[in-house]
Amino acid sequence: MFAASILAIAAAAPLPALAQDQAARIAALEAQVNLLMQEIQSMKVEQTQQAREIRQVAAAPAPQVRASSGAQQVAVAEATGVAPSMQGLLRTPPSPGVAGHPFYGALPDGRETNVMATGNPNVRLTFSGQINRSLNTVDDGLSTDLYQVDNENASSRFRFLGESNALEETQALALFEFEWPVNGSLDVSQLEQSVSDSINRTFNLRLLEVGLSNNRYGSFFIGQGWMASDGTSEMDITGVTTPMWSGQTFAFGGMLPTANGESTDYIPRRTPPNRDDYASEEEYEAALGDFSVASGNFLNVFTLGNNLDGLSRLVRVRYNTPVWNGFQLSGSAGTEERYDVALRYAGQTDWARMAAGASWWTDASDGGFDGISASGSLVLTSDQWWNGIGAAIQYATMSFDDLDNEPTTWMGKLTYTRNFWDIGRTGFAIQYSKYEDFWADGTDFKLYGFGFSQNIDRIGSEAYFGVTQNEFTVPGYDVNDMTLYQAGLMVRF
Template identity: 30%
Template sequence: MKRLPQCAQLGSALVLVAAAMIPSALHADSIFQPIEYTLGDGTVVRISGQINMGVLNYDDGQGSFTNVVNNDNSSSRVRLQILNTTGEWKFESTIEAEYQPLASNVVSQYQDEPNWDFPATNIRKAEVALSHDNFGKLWLGQGSMASDGTAEVDNSGTSVIAYSSLSDTAGGYFFRNSGDGLSGISVGSAFSNFDGLGRKVRVRYDTPTFHGFGLRTSYGEDAFADKDFPLYDIAAVYSGDFDTIDLDAAMGYAWNDETDIETLSGSISGLHKPTGISLTLAAAREFTDGIEGRYGYVKLGYQHAFFGCGKTAFSVDYYFGKDIAAAGSDSSSIGLAAVQNIDDYNLQLWALWRNYAYDDSASEYDDGQAVFGGALFKF
């Protein structure tokens, strides 16, 4: 298929920038695909990862701030995997770490300097898994709990920059009181998607899928917390690929034994293949003895191959939350996102505009606005 010259030129320029950031030990002809080595018994050793950076501008109503940041919606990371899928029993092990000196969810009016340290919390995964088509999959080690991702199912094609976790963009910035001073309410504290228990040290079991349906459950502890405490969760998932529709859904229940906080989260997303139109819905509620936050999220998307270099995706979304940062508070946001895929270079060019609004009985607050653009390069 013929590629458009402008896509190729833009892709080449961005690849050169991304390649300069990859350790020089990687051979130049290997940066576009994962590096793989196959042993004699069929075991595959694979190195892969991604770089995802952009320029974020945040306007708090009375001041504007611009920084080059890592996109925390899908963080820059590298992974090492050992895989053996040649027999009925399949084995895999993964070590994955992210590196974000200045992340889009951390930068704020007070903090705009990169932190070049590498804390232990940068270790996303250190796990092994054993699976069988008839018996399911058992996971051990640091990785996703069963409820991780249950609020984040998204087939819109723009989740690299816009999905239910709104605080991944500009989450560190503080709302400004209408009287000029900065408040103590950050975007991150006012917009949560209550997406289960995240990644923890756990034992997890996934059942085999039956007509697209599956169950999973896990027990774990937070290895990076000051003290260990039990975490429990269970999730139900569905994935269906039909002639005209891709449909995915998930629902999870999670319980933190230390804080006695329970969360119920779910999401569903459908893509109509002939038209490229998608609809995504997400909602969750947190149950505690104190404030019980809740929210709803809706997203309308459209994707189409306008150019020969890859699909273009657009979306508009709306978030409405209640009692998340404080009792009686309201949080709302509308966002517009666009993503251009450049398939030959494993690139996604993305852009976002988002408005954040917050209200409570303590004060009046100016809206915040974020404009975020950049690129994701996978290798």
């Protein structure tokens, strides 16, 4: 009995120490739990603050953006065959025109672009451009030769576009664009198959301007840029523009039509050497030889016909109204007393998308000129087989104060585009153009063409092929027909 009591006392002796250890562990656990609760509470406070900031941003008045209608966005997207996924971002309606200038359009939903570093954190800078190279095989009626050129119906170029929305509804814009057409198709000819380095190594400034664009009041630009009439001969949303364009003669405009039975193979545009002006036959032959190797002394394709696209690009001021029900009015005043006004439209129905433009332009100086340009295009939309059939037409004419001839150009084109493969849109086109009285009264130039293009969207490219048959009439000359076979690749970035 006594032994049992001793054992019971011995067994009970350590219990107070054990209880103390357990209490200490419990206190430590409680401290850890309290610390975790404090961290959780801190996280909740931080999340509440973030949610409050997000709600404040969402509730803040955003710039009142009135995006282009779906039809206008499509018109801008397809104006030069540029796929929407390859365009830059601008949050205002198309500023220089409803169509024709692909980076003046809204970005598709879900598309993001990288931001370049700038010296001003309020400015978004976009760098973009294209390289367009082609192989031209030309049969001029006397020989057939191959030329590698920069296709100047969409020349190689790059641009910097700066945008700022610091003034909320008003967006500030700044634009540089440079062209670098190495062996340009307007320079290469039978006499100069490789253009001199002095030309090839020279940048051509296309655009240098600043502007303000407001959804309510329109947009204003100052600097070298598009005159209001520029693009009004080129309204084309068919999607097949690189191989068959309203200005298709840009693609081989430097080539020289050949003539039979003349002292030279080509048609002089300047007075050739006169035998009576030289003392000897040797001197005359030397002068004639010098004359015969300079391509600028002879008529080229571009001189005999082009699309008369208004006043092109000049140092000017320009104003564009907002887009009203698809219509936009523009006016500009440039250097050398040149002025123009233009009206553009883009819209859609249940069965088609369409775009059109018209302009009047003038050089008011002594010995100047006046002109009008107009063009239009549509693409059928349906779930039937005719979905993707398109057309484009163009007319332009001009008259000179001091010359009798009145150059006139006509163009008509039929197209068919469809996404046969996942790589991008496929397009076919047939075209007819006629150019009258460009060099002098009675000159005539007819162009018949077929074109094919294949977009490869994942690499931002368009492969194309075209054939044009060209017939020339120049009073006093027996001019040969010219055939152009063109294959090229344009990469946009």
